[in-house]
Amino acid sequence: MKRIFPLIMIIFLLIISFSYSQDIPSSPLSRRVIQQVSPRLRKELSQQGFRWGSPIFIRIFKKSRELEVWLRDGERYRLFKEYKICTYGPGGLGPKTQQGDGKAPEGFYYVTPRHLNPRSNFHLSFNIGYPNKYDRLHGRTGGAIMVHGGCVSIGCFAMTDKYIEEIYTLIDAAFRNGQRFFRIHIFPFRMTEENMQKYRNSKWFNFWQNLKEGYDFFEQSHIPPNVGVRNGRYIFQK
8 A cells, every 4th residue: 555655646746737738728830839949948958057847037128129038046047048029019118008009018927828829820929918907907908918929019029930939938848847827027128227317207217116126126136026016006025
């Protein structure tokens, strides 16, 4: 009986793992892409000391059109790669406030497996989760804001197909390794004191000061904060 119990537990854990993997969307395209991209990514990860399937965290900076992929290394996250964003639409800096304004959101979002779209009209994509609780509280409208391929956009974050293939593959691997959701933080620019002073006359300055609190939290700890909303503002905790 003592020998049987560990075997039962192993089978049970395998069933749970298999069942969870079935909740991660896929398509013939996404499976083909992941099969093609994985060997090269595995090599790059190994060279930088990362594990395949490490938990992922993403930051986006609109002004410089950069998307950063961070992966967990021990208790903290470490930068793996920076990707250039083709465009985030014509709306410029500042948060998205309404449907059709041509703007991409700014703020703190999270992505679950159900947000993946392996059958996207723009190669591959994932929904960032806009509007979040903060957006809804402030009456912001719109939806279906994606990070996607195709390199064209009117308010989403458009990447080249090559870049979205790598990012999507890393996300899929993290989910299949047990990560239940990942955070994606979107800023107008790198929120240094110099940049804050540069934009101090913007109507969004108070909003950006609040975003800077979350930016500074991660810069200091390299651990993405838990983000809540209180009194109409974002709040940040370990």
